[in-house]
Amino acid sequence: MSLRKIFLLIMLLPFILFANEGPMTSFNKANQLYQKNNYNQALKIYLNLEKQQYENVALYYNIGNCYYKLEDFGRAVLYYEKALHISPKDKDVLKNLKLAKAHLQDKEIAGGSNPFALFFNWILNFLSVNAYIVLSLILFACVGGFGLSFLLFESLRKQWVKQIFIVSLVLFLIIGTLTSVKIYKTEYQHYGIVTASVTSIMSGPGDNFSLLFTLHSGSKLQIIKKQKDWSFVSMKNGYAGWLKTKDFENI
Amino acid sequence: MKFKFIILFLIFGVSVVSAEITLKASVDKNTVGLNQTVNYKVVVSGDQNTPSPTLPVLSDFTIQGRGSSTSVTIVNGSMSTSKVFNYVLIPKKEGEFTIPPSVLKYKGQIYKTASFKIKVVPAAQAPQQQRQQRQQQSQDPFDQIFNPPTQQTPFRAFAKVAVRRSYVYVGQQVPVVAKLFFSGNVGLRSVRAVWPTLDGFLSENVQTKDHRIRPEKPQVVDGVKYMVYPVEKKILFPLSSGRKTIADTKIEMGIASFFGSVSKLATSKPVTIHVLPLPEPQPQQFSGSVGQFSISATTKSTRYKQNEGVGLNVVIEGVGNIKAIEKPILPDLSNFKIYKSTSTSQIDTMSGYMKGKKTFEFILTPLKSGHLVIPPFKYIYFDPNKKQYVTIRSKPISLSIQSVSKQEMQNIVYPIQDDVRLMNQDIAYIKMPKTLKSYKSFYKSGVALLIFILESFIFLLGLGYYFYKRRMESDIEYARKSRAYVRYKKHYNKLLKKNEKSNGDFSYIIGEMEPLVLNYVADKLNIPGSHLILDNIISVLKKAGIKEEILDDLSSLVEDIQMLKYSSMKDHQAETIKNLMQRINSTVSRIESSKGVKI
Numbered sequence: 001m002s003l004r005k006i007f008l009l010i011m012l013l014p015f016i017l018f019a020n021e022g023p024m025t026s027f028n029k030a031n032q033l034y035q036k037n038n039y040n041q042a043l044k045i046y047l048n049l050e051k052q053q054y055e056n057v058a059l060y061y062n063i064g065n066c067y068y069k070l071e072d073f074g075r076a077v078l079y080y081e082k083a084l085h086i087s088p089k090d091k092d093v094l095k096n097l098k099l100a101k102a103h104l105q106d107k108e109i110a111g112g113s114n115p116f117a118l119f120f121n122w123i124l125n126f127l128s129v130n131a132y133i134v135l136s137l138i139l140f141a142c143v144g145g146f147g148l149s150f151l152l153f154e155s156l157r158k159q160w161v162k163q164i165f166i167v168s169l170v171l172f173l174i175i176g177t178l179t180s181v182k183i184y185k186t187e188y189q190h191y192g193i194v195t196a197s198v199t200s201i202m203s204g205p206g207d208n209f210s211l212l213f214t215l216h217s218g219s220k221l222q223i224i225k226k227q228k229d230w231s232f233v234s235m236k237n238g239y240a241g242w243l244k245t246k247d248f249e250n251i
Numbered sequence: 252m253k254f255k256f257i258i259l260f261l262i263f264g265v266s267v268v269s270a271e272i273t274l275k276a277s278v279d280k281n282t283v284g285l286n287q288t289v290n291y292k293v294v295v296s297g298d299q300n301t302p303s304p305t306l307p308v309l310s311d312f313t314i315q316g317r318g319s320s321t322s323v324t325i326v327n328g329s330m331s332t333s334k335v336f337n338y339v340l341i342p343k344k345e346g347e348f349t350i351p352p353s354v355l356k357y358k359g360q361i362y363k364t365a366s367f368k369i370k371v372v373p374a375a376q377a378p379q380q381q382r383q384q385r386q387q388q389s390q391d392p393f394d395q396i397f398n399p400p401t402q403q404t405p406f407r408a409f410a411k412v413a414v415r416r417s418y419v420y421v422g423q424q425v426p427v428v429a430k431l432f433f434s435g436n437v438g439l440r441s442v443r444a445v446w447p448t449l450d451g452f453l454s455e456n457v458q459t460k461d462h463r464i465r466p467e468k469p470q471v472v473d474g475v476k477y478m479v480y481p482v483e484k485k486i487l488f489p490l491s492s493g494r495k496t497i498a499d500t501k502i503e504m505g506i507a508s509f510f511g512s513v514s515k516l517a518t519s520k521p522v523t524i525h526v527l528p529l530p531e532p533q534p535q536q537f538s539g540s541v542g543q544f545s546i547s548a549t550t551k552s553t554r555y556k557q558n559e560g561v562g563l564n565v566v567i568e569g570v571g572n573i574k575a576i577e578k579p580i581l582p583d584l585s586n587f588k589i590y591k592s593t594s595t596s597q598i599d600t601m602s603g604y605m606k607g608k609k610t611f612e613f614i615l616t617p618l619k620s621g622h623l624v625i626p627p628f629k630y631i632y633f634d635p636n637k638k639q640y641v642t643i644r645s646k647p648i649s650l651s652i653q654s655v656s657k658q659e660m661q662n663i664v665y666p667i668q669d670d671v672r673l674m675n676q677d678i679a680y681i682k683m684p685k686t687l688k689s690y691k692s693f694y695k696s697g698v699a700l701l702i703f704i705l706e707s708f709i710f711l712l713g714l715g716y717y718f719y720k721r722r723m724e725s726d727i728e729y730a731r732k733s734r735a736y737v738r739y740k741k742h743y744n745k746l747l748k749k750n751e752k753s754n755g756d757f758s759y760i761i762g763e764m765e766p767l768v769l770n771y772v773a774d775k776l777n778i779p780g781s782h783l784i785l786d787n788i789i790s791v792l793k794k795a796g797i798k799e800e801i802l803d804d805l806s807s808l809v810e811d812i813q814m815l816k817y818s819s820m821k822d823h824q825a826e827t828i829k830n831l832m833q834r835i836n837s838t839v840s841r842i843e844s845s846k847g848v849k850i
Contacts, residue, residue, distance in 0.1 A: 028683075
């Protein structure tokens with residue numbers, strides 16, 4: 001690196017730092033606007049931050065709150081769901097999501113009532129993907145560490161080392177499976193929220209097909225595939241069909 | 252062939268016959284008493300899958316029960332199905348009524364039954380006519396079960412409303428009981444009283460202990476012994492004076508029959524109650540309560556601080572309408588500030604009478620310190636037994652109030668606190684974190700994968716080492732073979748070091764040179780020490796596939812070492828040793844690196 005370049009970099013450093021300061025100042029500004037009940041202006045700034053690729057629980061949550069206050073409950077649900085995607089146990093988000101859902105026109109579709117499936121889903125949503133991965137890695141380290149210690153060192157060939165090894169192995173197998181499922185779900189299962197006030201679910205990708213049912217804003221759907229302007233979606237209860245891609249947004 | 256044809260014909264024949272249906276209706280009697288029931292029967296015969304007929308609108312009857320039965324008969328190859336729908340009707344009033352036709356729509360066709368005229372006569376008139384009718388047309392087998400002839404009647408029943416007093420004052424409680432008098436060997440499944448509208452009374456239901464009806468002492472009426480069931484009890488409070496009538500009360504009985512339960516009605520005669528007005532003049536502060544009451548006032552303690560709330564309970568207890576007890580007349584409480592009052596009632600009607608107590612709870616805060624008195628509370632009611640107005644008073648309560656500082660006065664302590672109520676619901680407030688970090692998925696960044704690979708690598712390494720160690724411990728041949736070169740190298744280096752420090756004395760190194768070579772070969776071939784003879788070694792190495800030239804070198808090397816060992820020549824020893832050591836190294840290396848050799 002030439003001396004000239006280094007000099008240039010040092011000159012630009014304050015600007016780079018300032019550029020990093022930018023989002024926080026505008027975030028705070030939006031927060032102040034929200035405090036003054038100026039939800040429209042606050043929302044504009046928040047959405048601008050989202051465009052800059054900021055994936056943040058607080059940001060999504062605040063956007064959800066703005067939409068809630070502006071009575072766009074469908075979009076409020078969308079952003080609360082986005083926040084939950086990062087932090088599935090956030091109490092504020094869960095509370096507000098419940099309130100927003102109460103304003104929706106469509107009753108929430110209940111999934112299967114199989115207690116095992118419900119429990120599995122509950123466990124899956126207990127932690128975020130990152131938390132599951134970290135936990136898996138720690139457990140993996142425990143399995144290897146304690147297992148090898150038991151095998152290699154005479155002084156550690158004790159019952160308690162063996163017990164810890166077995167427990168961590170079992171836990172690792174469970175958590176590892178859950179982590180794989182969770183990664184699969186986040187990578188390959190995409191969900192969306194209807195943002196249009198009302199949308200028609202057709203039997204094929206076009207208006208000329210027959211209407212199967214209608215959905216109102218805030219309804220959650222699983223996106224199976226996209227084809228030009230239409231997407232094939234399914235609901236928890238097994239209903240499925242095509243709707244216009246512009247009528248929903250991905251979580 | 253012929254046989255098949257017959258079967259086809261049979262199936263076809265049966266289905267053709269069964270496609271036609273007929274609809275018939277009948278009633279069991281044309282004249283019926285007000286307290287009796289009419290059985291209306293609709294029979295659909297023909298197809299098996301016919302729907303139920305539509306019953307006409309019967310505004311003059313109450314439909315009490317319904318039931319259906321199906322029977323399938325095959326006679327001479329033709330199948331007939333008949334479904335019987337039974338309806339039990341109770342007339343609502345006297346007069347002549349028509350039961351319009353029942354309708355059945357089936358396969359596009361409409362089927363109708365005939366209509367029937369029913370004459371409803373007063374309750375007492377009916378039985379005789381009924382009996383006549385029964386003699387005329389008693390072909391229906393159901394009829395005998397539903398309406399057994401009175402002569403062989405297995406049961407008799409009538410209802411009666413019993414009133415404890417027929418002369419009462421306005422507001423005085425009147426316990427009434429709807430009783431069923433029942434005699435016979437038929438099982439009584441259920442009973443229920445249907446009261447008329449009780450205008451001019453406030454009425455309270457009386458609940459029995461476990462909602463069960465216990466029969467009273469049997470009574471003999473007109474020579475017949477009846478079981479007496481007090482079906483339902485009520486307490487009535489007349490609202491105004493004059494002659495009041497409780498219209499006929501009906502008791503619905505479920506009687507056990509072959510087909511389950513049959514419903515019957517028993518109706519009581521109207522009962523008259525004479526309500527007297529309360530004597531005039533009424534006292535000014537008369538509470539309106541009629542009965543017998545007592546009053547008491549209590550506080551939890553007699554010593555209070557000036558900033559403490561005094562919880563005062565005033566209890567009015569007695570027999571009468573507890574619910575209607577008014578707040579007692581407050582005495583002069585100018586030394587106190589009254590914060591609030593609440594009331595709770597406890598009512599007991601188990602005995603058939605209404606009794607209980609009403610507690611008024613007042614919260615007072617003393618305005619002064621020192622000795623304060625809560626004067627008696629007063630209550631005025633009318634006692635119907637004494638036929639006069641009675642005034643009752645609670646005992647005065649003396650309190651000693653301790654004074655407190657002004658500051659303490661601000662924290663007034665109340666003995667009763669309000670529950671916190673949620674007024675509104677709103678979303679939780681926005682989040683304001685100090686930094687705005689973008690979420691990064693850990694697994695996408697590759698760090699997680701890297702850690703996982705690293706961990707796996709370490710564990711595999713550890714595991715490999717464990718298995719290697721285990722083999723070394725258990726497999727001597729393997730251990731010797733695999734460690735032969737390492738041991739040789741160690742030995743070799745040790746000899747070189749000793750040689751440097753030897754200061755011209757080479758006896759040690761000369762003595763060790765032969766074992767250095769032979770031990771290596773012995774380890775490599777797993778030959779016991781006692782078998783270490785050169786020819787032996789050479790033949791084994793030959794078998795293992797070592798090249799001839801290497802073997803020649805090896806044997807000449809060993810011979811040279813032995814020569815040196817036994818020669819007495821001391822000249823050039825250092826150089827010869829150096830030369831020999833190099834030859835040892837090259838020969839061993841060549842054996843070690845011989846590829847495709849089975850050692």
